[in-house]
Amino acid sequence: MENLRASTGNGPTNLSGLETLHIVHVLEQVVRGYLCGSNTKTWGNHVFQYRGIKNEDNVLTYFYRFEFQQRGTVHLHMLVWLKNANVIKKNAIKADIPWVKLELAERVVDLQKSDKSSLNMSDNPNLVTTVNGHEYFNFCHPTEASALNLHAYISTLIPSLKCRMDVQSANANGMLLKYAASYVTKWHDAFDDDALFSVHVGPYEAAYRHLRGLRPLEPEMWLSLSSKKVSWSKSRTKKIAVPVPGSVQTESHKYCKCAKEHESLSFKEWLREFDDKPKKPKRYKDNNTLVGMQMRSAFSDVYFYRLDHA
Numbered sequence: 474m475e476n477l478r479a480s481t482g483n484g485p486t487n488l489s490g491l492e493t494l495h496i497v498h499v500l501e502q503v504v505r506g507y508l509c510g511s512n513t514k515t516w517g518n519h520v521f522q523y524r525g526i527k528n529e530d531n532v533l534t535y536f537y538r539f540e541f542q543q544r545g546t547v548h549l550h551m552l553v554w555l556k557n558a559n560v561i562k563k564n565a566i567k568a569d570i571p572w573v574k575l576e577l578a579e580r581v582v583d584l585q586k587s588d589k590s591s592l593n594m595s596d597n598p599n600l601v602t603t604v605n606g607h608e609y610f611n612f613c614h615p616t617e618a619s620a621l622n623l624h625a626y627i628s629t630l631i632p633s634l635k636c637r638m639d640v641q642s643a644n645a646n647g648m649l650l651k652y653a654a655s656y657v658t659k660w661h662d663a664f665d666d667d668a669l670f671s672v673h674v675g676p677y678e679a680a681y682r683h684l685r686g687l688r689p690l691e692p693e694m695w696l697s698l699s700s701k702k703v704s705w706s707k708s709r710t711k712k713i714a715v716p717v718p719g720s721v722q723t724e725s726h727k728y729c730k731c732a733k734e735h736e737s738l739s740f741k742e743w744l745r746e747f748d749d750k751p752k753k754p755k756r757y758k759d760n761n762t763l764v765g766m767q768m769r770s771a772f773s774d775v776y777f778y779r780l781d782h783a
Contacts, residue, residue, distance in 0.1 A: 493692040523562035538704040545690035558601045558608040568612035568625040586621040594619040610642035712765040
């Protein structure tokens with residue numbers, strides 16, 4: 474093995490491509506399987522599906538996205554919508570120091586302490602409370618943990634993943650707005666929207682501006698070139714460009730011809746509720762659909778399209 478490393482020049486921690494894809498694969502399996510139970514029907518003891526009823530999902534849907542630190546390391550952000558927070562594996566989610574397991578406690582202190590506080594101090598056991606119809610998971614966060622600004626974590630994952638976690642609980646709208654404002658809407662994402670959809674930017678110019686703005690390191694380039702998805706959702710997903718007057722677009726034409734009883738639906742609502750692939754669109758049995766609308770750039774001519782009437 475030593476001879477092989479010497480001849481290739483690559484040690485076990487210098488293979489950014491293989492390491493990145495391996496970490497991505499492990500995280501995928503953890504969040505889909507161990508946390509949400511969406512990759513197997515035979516194993517029922519998941520963190521968010523704990524004590525669940527057979528053939529009944531406690532996880533309404535989830536969304537996750539891989540991102541990269543400035544130093545190039547991959548990590549994952551995830552949102553999970555639950556039907557009932559009371560049936561999750563509450564004893565696995567902690568925000569205290571588990572001194573009864575010394576090795577785990579040392580690992581938690583090393584990984585979970587922070588410069589910024591994120592939880593209220595509480596000596597009460599983990600419990601779920603309901604406020605204005607929304608369920609909140611309240612963490613046991615005693616004085617010593619609060620002094621270290623200890624972030625909440627999943628105790629069963631710390632020993633194997635050996636990475637920092639930050640588990641948060643909020644109502645659906647609050648957490649989604651927080652995620653969209655602090656993680657998704659970033660400068661380099663907005664830059665892509667402005668530049669890449671312009672009709673005056675060629676492939677070379679688009680790639681050059683994208684790389685100059687984003688400045689990805691090798692691990693991020695590996696993930697972009699692989700078959701792994703940068704983001705994923707349990708829900709059915711659709712991506713569509715916002716139609717403009719005069720454009721030929723199958724979806725919008727079908728929407729305009731929908732039945733009278735569906736005329737009150739907006740285009741986005743119609744896309745969520747109907748399968749637009751058949752010649753005659755059919756309503757989904759469930760409305761669990763995410764629709765991504767690609768907006769038009771102000772750099773594109775069609776942004777200022779105006780239909781003049783005679």
